[in-house]
Every structure is written in structure tokens, then in C-alpha cells.
Amino acid sequence: MRKQKLGNSDLLASSIGLGCMGMSEWYGPTNDEESRATIKRAFGMGLNFFDTADVYGNGHNESLLGSAVREFRQDVILATKFGFLANESGLNGRPEYVKKACDASLTRLGTDYIDLYYLHRIDPEVPLTETVGAMADLVSAGKVRYLGLSEVSAGSLKKAAAVHPVTALQSEYSIWVRDIEVEIIAACRELQVALVPYSPLGRGFLTGKLIDSRQFGDADYRKDIPLFQSGNFEINLEIVRELEDIATTKHCKTSQLALAWLNAQGDDVFPIPGTKRRTYLEENIESARIKLTADELNRINRVSLFVQGNRKNDAAMKLVDR
Secondary structure (H helix, E strand, O other): OOEEEOOOOOOEEEOOOEEOHHHOOOEOOOOHHHHHHHHHHHHHOOOOEEEOOOOHHHHHHHHHHHHHHHHHHHHOEEEEEEOEOOOOOOEOOOHHHHHHHHHHHHHHHOOOOEEEEEEOOOOOOOOHHHHHHHHHHHHHOOOEEEEEEEOOOHHHHHHHHOOOOOOEEEEEOOOOOOHHHOOHHHHHHHHOOEEEEEOOOHHHHHHOOOOOOOOOOOOEHHHHOHHHOOOHHHHHHHHHHHHHHHHHHHOOOHHHHHHHHHHOOOOOEOOOOEOOOHHHHHHHHHHHHOOOOHHHHHHHHHHHOOOOOOOOOHHHHOOOOO
């Protein structure tokens, strides 16, 4: 697994990370034993970049991840997020809450420092500079090494970076979702901010394993996302079929093709595909070996223009700073 400098930090992160959210909620039944085995297998295969958040499973995900990496904590990069209020509606970016949230995350993770601490979403009731200022205090206190932001505009990224250096920006980015190419990627590169795409496999759509919009259970939040709903689903499924054809010529899986496409976008791009099973983890890591030609990239770019449906429901999109 190739490791490279994460943004403007001195952290060397694996070119593919592991998103741990689904180990605690949102994607159907969970299994802590298998999740821990997946995390440990990831480390054994050279992956050292793990992503969680305090809101995932209302703290369960941080506790799970912390317990799984305890034996090799010093050799991994732990990234977590704050700002969403568990069991409530709304966001909290108030300075006093920033410090409280960090202390709670440290306890659950079982560590005395967080490598990368993200603001999950901007609180519209609190000036971003005040939130980032409080996050900077955590760096000064030695509780946090580097700061990150999630789902912010280019303007907000620059505003935050004027208060304290921002090391990483986490945003949804995939063959399915490419809006950050308009302004945000350029801003990241101007400021030497790493780009960390979440949902790089389109919440499973780009795996080729979804064949019917009716297959989502009650615990699966994808049923409420326009991209997966009837009408849009069928059109998007045809795009997946096109990607499957390209993958066949590369002797790889569609999911691996999707990750290879992201890896081709630059050495400053660190996708964090989520999985709770070792089988899929190993497939994702193997994608780092795949190199796409210019013609293959052009073909993928063309088919991505026809994606139908928004990536989040209306309520979730209102929390995205664009």
C-alpha cells in the first residue's frame, strides 16, 4: 500500500483509507466481531488511515475503532468528526462544545490525541472562524494534531485556513458525484489541503451489486436518497452496466474501477471506502494496483455525465455548504 503525505501535515497516509460508519449504523445489520477483524485486516494489509465520527452509532463507532486499533495505535491515523448532535436535530459548532466533543471522542477512542479532527458540518448559527479558532486551541493543547473540514465550499475553506491551517477536506466525491471539481479541488490544491472522498463507491451503487430500487430494508437510509429511487435508479443502473464493461476489460470489479478512477485524480486524493466485511476490504485495497489509460478515463467521464438524482435528500443537502 502506497503511503503519501496528507496535505500540509507530516502524516503519511495510505492512499486508500477505511470509512467505518457502516460498522455501526445506516447500512443494515452490524457485527462488531467482523468489524474489528476488518479493521485489523486493513492494518495488516498496509492501510493506516481510519475514519469515524462521534455521531456514528451515537459514539459506538469511535469505541469500536478505538478498541480495534489499541495494539497498534501509534502506527495509524485516526480521523474523527464532531458537530452533528446525536439523537437531536441540528448542528453545534460553538467553541465550548468543540472542546467538550473532543474530550468525549478521546475517551471513546481510548487515546490521548486525535490525528485529524474534522468539523462535520458548518453550524450556520456560529461564525466559522470561531469554531475553527476553538479547534486550533485543541491543537495547542496537544489533543489534536491536525484540523479538517467536511462538505464546505471553497470560500469557507479559505476563510477557515486564514485562522489555522486545514490539512484535509472530506467531501462526497466519486464517478457519481463530481460537483467539487468546479471550485473546491482547486482551492484545496492552492492551500495544500488533502481531499478525502467519502462514499467513493456511490454508497454501494458502484459495486454493481444493487439491481433493484426496492431491495433496501427499513434500516437502510439509501431508500430516501433520490439517486436510488425509482426512475433515477433504472437510468443509473445502465451507467453501472457501462462501467462493468470497462471493468471487464481491465479484469477487475466495478468497485475497483471506481476507486482506481479516484486514485487517478491525483496523489492528494485519499478515498475512504466504507465496508464492514474483510472480503470487500481486500477488494478495495487491491484497486490501488489498477492504472487507467487516458481513453478509459475519458470513457468513464463521459458516462458520469448522465447520472440522475441528487446524492442526498433535501434535508441533508441543506446542511452542505456550497
